[in-house]
Amino acid sequence: MRYTAPAPVAAPVLQVEKLVKRYRDVVALDGVSLQIGAGEIFALLGPNGAGKTTLIGAVCGLVKKTSGRIHLFGTDLDVDALGPRFQVGLVPQEVNFDPFFTVTESLRIQLGYYGRLPDEARIAEVLEALDLTAKANAQTRALSGGMKRRLLIAKALVHRPKLVFLDEPTAGVDVELRRDLWTYVRQLRAQGTTVVLTTHYLEEAEELADRVGIINEGRLLLVEDKRALLQRMGKKRLVVSFERPVARLPEAFTGGSVLSEDGKGLVYTERPGHPRAAEVLHALYASGLPVQEVETRASKLEDVLIEVLHGREVAP
Amino acid sequence: MNGLGLRTLLSKEVRRFLRVPGQTVLSPLISTSLYFVVFGVSLGGRMEQVTGQPYLPFIVPGLVFLGMANNAFLNSSSSLFIMKIQGTVVDLLVAPLGAGEILLGFVGGAMVRGLIVGLLTWGVALLFTPLQLVHPGATLAFLVGTAYVFSVLGLIAAVWAEKFEQINFFPTFVMLPLTFLGGVFYSVKQLPEPWHTVSLFNPMVYMVEGLRYGMLGSSVFPPLLGGALLAALALLATLVTYALLARGYKLKQ
Numbered sequence: 205m206r207y208t209a210p211a212p213v214a215a216p217v218l219q220v221e222k223l224v225k226r227y228r229d230v231v232a233l234d235g236v237s238l239q240i241g242a243g244e245i246f247a248l249l250g251p252n253g254a255g256k257t258t259l260i261g262a263v264c265g266l267v268k269k270t271s272g273r274i275h276l277f278g279t280d281l282d283v284d285a286l287g288p289r290f291q292v293g294l295v296p297q298e299v300n301f302d303p304f305f306t307v308t309e310s311l312r313i314q315l316g317y318y319g320r321l322p323d324e325a326r327i328a329e330v331l332e333a334l335d336l337t338a339k340a341n342a343q344t345r346a347l348s349g350g351m352k353r354r355l356l357i358a359k360a361l362v363h364r365p366k367l368v369f370l371d372e373p374t375a376g377v378d379v380e381l382r383r384d385l386w387t388y389v390r391q392l393r394a395q396g397t398t399v400v401l402t403t404h405y406l407e408e409a410e411e412l413a414d415r416v417g418i419i420n421e422g423r424l425l426l427v428e429d430k431r432a433l434l435q436r437m438g439k440k441r442l443v444v445s446f447e448r449p450v451a452r453l454p455e456a457f458t459g460g461s462v463l464s465e466d467g468k469g470l471v472y473t474e475r476p477g478h479p480r481a482a483e484v485l486h487a488l489y490a491s492g493l494p495v496q497e498v499e500t501r502a503s504k505l506e507d508v509l510i511e512v513l514h515g516r517e518v519a520p
Numbered sequence: 521m522n523g524l525g526l527r528t529l530l531s532k533e534v535r536r537f538l539r540v541p542g543q544t545v546l547s548p549l550i551s552t553s554l555y556f557v558v559f560g561v562s563l564g565g566r567m568e569q570v571t572g573q574p575y576l577p578f579i580v581p582g583l584v585f586l587g588m589a590n591n592a593f594l595n596s597s598s599s600l601f602i603m604k605i606q607g608t609v610v611d612l613l614v615a616p617l618g619a620g621e622i623l624l625g626f627v628g629g630a631m632v633r634g635l636i637v638g639l640l641t642w643g644v645a646l647l648f649t650p651l652q653l654v655h656p657g658a659t660l661a662f663l664v665g666t667a668y669v670f671s672v673l674g675l676i677a678a679v680w681a682e683k684f685e686q687i688n689f690f691p692t693f694v695m696l697p698l699t700f701l702g703g704v705f706y707s708v709k710q711l712p713e714p715w716h717t718v719s720l721f722n723p724m725v726y727m728v729e730g731l732r733y734g735m736l737g738s739s740v741f742p743p744l745l746g747g748a749l750l751a752a753l754a755l756l757a758t759l760v761t762y763a764l765l766a767r768g769y770k771l772k773q
Contacts, residue, residue, distance in 0.1 A: 268772050294614045301606070302608050305535075
């Protein structure tokens with residue numbers, strides 16, 4: 205696997221250098237180095253157990269690192285572990301709630317932990333943004349699963365952090381909340397908040413992220429601008445169906461094309477050195493083949509992730 | 521120092537147990553009141569004086585101690601342990617709260633509950649026997665010191681415990697025998713050897729006798745001995761707890 209060194213970032217709010225975390229025989233983080241720039245949305249992707257939550261935990265004070273350095277807002281956490289955390293918010297992966305308090309009380313407590321006096325206007329704003337206003341005085345134990353997750357997000361944001369970690373924030377929530385949250389995350393970025401996101405919904409990362417990091421077995425395999433990554437590793441495919449079986453293809457289609465066994469379908473994958481999909485499409489119509497339907501498909505982040513995890517990553 | 525963070529945690533801890541007063545205040549009050557009725561009024565009526573005191577006032581300091589120590593311990597231990605089990609401890613660990621703030625927040629909340637139960641127990645005692653408060657300063661010192669020590673011990677138990685069985689270990693197998701053998705219902709002077717000597721190794725004996733000195737004006741041991749022991753225990757427990765919290769022992773991965 206080729207390691208792609210992350211490019212330096214202007215005005216990083218988070219700098220991680222050669223971070224290692226070992227649990228007895230298991231290496232959860234294996235020399236991870238990463239910079240997150242102010243105001244960006246960074247998606248950290250990888251399979252279960254890749255090290256995403258451990259990395260976030262090490263930054264947020266939940267995990268004791270074995271070695272390496274972490275700078276938050278320019279402060280070395282080995283020198284001052286608490287000061288920078290006034291500006292950090294975390295939505296943990298596991299849903300939790302304090303059954304003794306209402307939604308509003310939970311937010312007041314959260315504000316207090318971060319050295320802020322009760323701010324009813326801010327609480328109302330966050331409740332509104334997360335569609336929790338109607339539940340403001342409800343006991344947290346009475347909330348549905350989706351509502352509890354909304355509350356987790358509200359708690360992470362109520363103190364106006366400059367850096368927010370969203371660890372699987374939309375796991376198990378309905379589509380509506382997922383869309384609401386996407387909108388809210390974009391608003392946060394517009395206000396200058398930096399967001400680090402882990403998610404199993406790659407559509408979410410594709411929709412939101414400016415940059416993407418791919419991690420597996422504790423090693424950061426790739427960090428790149430999302431658009432550049434999709435452009436570099438993404439592929440276009442033409443999926444063609446014919447009205448009647450085609451025995452053989454004209455020579456122009458042989459490279460990168462696969463004809464189905466029954467001769468009624470063709471898949472063309474755009475590859476370096478071969479004609480572009482648009483050229484093939486043009487030639488297809490010119491060839492007089494009995495084309496019934498043509499569909500074009502562009503690679504998604506999911507395809508790229510699989511390519512990288514299977515070691516087919518190409519360095520930029 | 522995150523002063524507002526500490527105040528928030530302390531206030532949260534107090535409000536937490538006040539949300540369930542039947543369980544956290546009323547229930548222990550009924551238990552200790554029953555001790556008064558059974559030991560003090562019923563059996564005590566047939567007993568002679570103990571160390572120069574009628575039996576009923578003699579057991580008042582011990583029962584105040586019993587209610588206070590148990591509830592201070594239970595509050596800090598159950599609160600942090602439940603946070604560990606429910607995952608809400610993440611909120612504390614991520615927040616800019618240091619080991620000192622977490623320690624003082626939990627201990628402060630637990631002391632408030634311990635003192636409320638202790639003082640209410642004392643109030644119940646007044647239904648059966650007149651108020652005795654010979655040395656108010658010493659009484660206050662032993663009340664506050666005892667509540668502090670058991671609050672900190674509860675926090676240690678919560679940090680250490682990973683299962684419900686473990687969190688019940690200390691109150692059941694350590695505190696209960698030591699308090700019942702700690703001179704709450706009798707004077708250690710009355711014990712035959714070797715039990716008298718064995719009792720001298722029970723730190724709770726000195727706390728109960730210290731409170732007895734403050735309330736009734738007499739005790740088996742010099743009050744300064746009890747005070748010094750209490751201060752030493754408080755210091756040791758504080759240092760251990762601070763170190764555990766600062767290291768994130770069994771709290772951070």
